[in-house]
Amino acid sequence: MTTISKELSASLQARYGHSPDVLDALNPTIETMLQHRSVRAYTSQPVPANTAELLVAAAQSASTSSNMQTWSVIAVTDPGRKDRLAKIANNQEFVRTCPLFLVWVTDLARLKALGNDRQKPHESLNYLEMLLVGAIDSALASQNAAVAAESMNLGMVYIGAIRNDPIAVAKELNLPPMSFATFGMCIGYAEPSLTTAVKPRLPQSAILHKDTYDSQAYKAGVESYNQTMDTFYAKQKMTPLGPWDLHTLNRVRGPEAMGGRHTLMETLRSMGFEIR
Amino acid sequence: MTTISKELSASLQARYGHSPDVLDALNPTIETMLQHRSVRAYTSQPVPANTAELLVAAAQSASTSSNMQTWSVIAVTDPGRKDRLAKIANNQEFVRTCPLFLVWVTDLARLKALGNDRQKPHESLNYLEMLLVGAIDSALASQNAAVAAESMNLGMVYIGAIRNDPIAVAKELNLPPMSFATFGMCIGYAEPSLTTAVKPRLPQSAILHKDTYDSQAYKAGVESYNQTMDTFYAKQKMTPLGPWDLHTLNRVRGPEAMGGRHTLMETLRSMGFEIR
Numbered sequence: 001m002t003t004i005s006k007e008l009s010a011s012l013q014a015r016y017g018h019s020p021d022v023l024d025a026l027n028p029t030i031e032t033m034l035q036h037r038s039v040r041a042y043t044s045q046p047v048p049a050n051t052a053e054l055l056v057a058a059a060q061s062a063s064t065s066s067n068m069q070t071w072s073v074i075a076v077t078d079p080g081r082k083d084r085l086a087k088i089a090n091n092q093e094f095v096r097t098c099p100l101f102l103v104w105v106t107d108l109a110r111l112k113a114l115g116n117d118r119q120k121p122h123e124s125l126n127y128l129e130m131l132l133v134g135a136i137d138s139a140l141a142s143q144n145a146a147v148a149a150e151s152m153n154l155g156m157v158y159i160g161a162i163r164n165d166p167i168a169v170a171k172e173l174n175l176p177p178m179s180f181a182t183f184g185m186c187i188g189y190a191e192p193s194l195t196t197a198v199k200p201r202l203p204q205s206a207i208l209h210k211d212t213y214d215s216q217a218y219k220a221g222v223e224s225y226n227q228t229m230d231t232f233y234a235k236q237k238m239t240p241l242g243p244w245d246l247h248t249l250n251r252v253r254g255p256e257a258m259g260g261r262h263t264l265m266e267t268l269r270s271m272g273f274e275i276r
Numbered sequence: 277m278t279t280i281s282k283e284l285s286a287s288l289q290a291r292y293g294h295s296p297d298v299l300d301a302l303n304p305t306i307e308t309m310l311q312h313r314s315v316r317a318y319t320s321q322p323v324p325a326n327t328a329e330l331l332v333a334a335a336q337s338a339s340t341s342s343n344m345q346t347w348s349v350i351a352v353t354d355p356g357r358k359d360r361l362a363k364i365a366n367n368q369e370f371v372r373t374c375p376l377f378l379v380w381v382t383d384l385a386r387l388k389a390l391g392n393d394r395q396k397p398h399e400s401l402n403y404l405e406m407l408l409v410g411a412i413d414s415a416l417a418s419q420n421a422a423v424a425a426e427s428m429n430l431g432m433v434y435i436g437a438i439r440n441d442p443i444a445v446a447k448e449l450n451l452p453p454m455s456f457a458t459f460g461m462c463i464g465y466a467e468p469s470l471t472t473a474v475k476p477r478l479p480q481s482a483i484l485h486k487d488t489y490d491s492q493a494y495k496a497g498v499e500s501y502n503q504t505m506d507t508f509y510a511k512q513k514m515t516p517l518g519p520w521d522l523h524t525l526n527r528v529r530g531p532e533a534m535g536g537r538h539t540l541m542e543t544l545r546s547m548g549f550e551i552r
Contacts, residue, residue, distance in 0.1 A: 060478070075487070114524075142416075201336040208349055253400065275541070
């Protein structure tokens with residue numbers, strides 16, 4: 001084990017419950033990332049003017065497959081619209097109360113419209129590959145915005161639950177066919193009385209493989225992570241939802257636990273994605 | 277237009293060919309992102325020991341859907357393996373020459389194995405939703421690693437071309453069923469004589485929508501971007517591939533232009549993803 005700075009060691013302890021053997025090259029950017037926690041309670045303070053534009057400049061600076069830029073983002077600030085989106089997204093209160101709600105869109109509609117305008121074929125848009133490209137492009141962009149927001153001392157949380165009803169979201173946001181709201185993101189100032197601790201993750205031994213995938217590596221990793229999470233919940237005086245493995249398996253037990261998302265294939269097909 | 281610092285204005289000029297009206301809250305993290313450029317030529321200098329571990333600590337600090345952590349990453353340093361992966365990925369030389377090649381994996385195999393171990397149902401893994409969750413989780417994680425690498429003055433580039441032959445990649449990396457290599461990432465020190473300029477992106481008017489999607493916004497945006505890219509290619513003394521719109525439409529013209537990725541649906545199904 002190399003000797004690492006106190007700051008890096010403390011951040012790694014919070015993230016893993018132990019300190020893995022990493023290069024000691026901590027800087028403000030990496031520190032911002034290691035300190036990430038999801039914020040689910042916001043003050044009423046608005047975000048500064050043109051915050052969305054700065055976050056989008058960061059987002060557009062992320063890589064995008066073949067520079068195709070197959071994503072868009074909607075900055076929602078209208079209270080009525082946030083309220084209706086909150087209802088779709090499991091009625092999560094912070095979607096309603098965050099001052100800025102960003103909806104990240106897998107957008108093949110722009111290239112389709114361009115293809116029609118220029119009378120050029122654009123058949124590839126109908127394949128699973130291009131749906132993945134759009135979702136991945138959205139995610140690379142959104143993650144830059146997330147880190148940029150946190151570097152400005154704003155809080156954020158991703159909202160996957162807007163995939164519970166993609167058609168209702170599309171209607172609310174006026175999305176054209178061949179685009180869909182991949183996930184949302186709340187942005188605002190964290191309510192200080194309700195800030196949460198950094199959440200531990202699986203040990204690196206379960207995630208990072210060297211040269212080839214080790215199919216047995218997860219076993220010890222998950223055992224140790226169950227214990228790390230138990231300790232975390234006890235320290236946070238939170239009721240654990242059971243050990244991580246069983247709790248997570250319960251989440252993926254079947255379609256009845258998917259909040260409607262088991263129909264995503266048919267839904268996206270009805271929204272213009274052929275997904276061949 | 278608000279007055280912004282010279283540094284921010286210069287970064288925005290490089291990214292857009294003009295300076296959009298953004299909040300002036302530049303900091304080292306946002307500056308790192310705005311300065312991103314893909315690096316396609318590396319020196320022979322190895323990366324410091326435990327670089328992968330630090331990048332993975334940043335990656336694991338990204339959000340992950342319901343803390344399910346449905347991704348893995350393989351750090352490939354073996355020259356023979358990098359060479360074989362380069363051959364799969366359009367024979368891109370920098371996959372061979374970069375000192376560290378990270379392969380980001382959509383990993384539902386870990387939860388499947390856990391489900392089998394614990395004798396718990398895990399039916400949701402068979403749906404399109406969970407394939408998307410894994411791909412998005414991989415992308416959020418990888419983008420943190422990308423920004424972390426750049427904050428350490430390392431260069432990087434994403435390699436989507438490893439999706440040209442997912443079965444060959446899985447064989448090379450020993451990936452179990454229900455996992456697949458979503459994309460690769462070269463990491464190393466940029467060859468200074470071959471560094472490239474920051475690539476412009478579509479104007480914000482084409483990407484960022486306010487409260488609802490504006491289906492006409494792309495039109496003026498694309499016209500102006502075609503010109504921005506013409507100017508960029510001329511300044512870089514690069515041969516433009518035609519205006520951005522036509523060049524991009526040519527990329528998505530049909531399955532014959534997809535490098536084999538038009539079969540991704542069948543391929544992933546043969547690799548254990550049902551994608552219902």
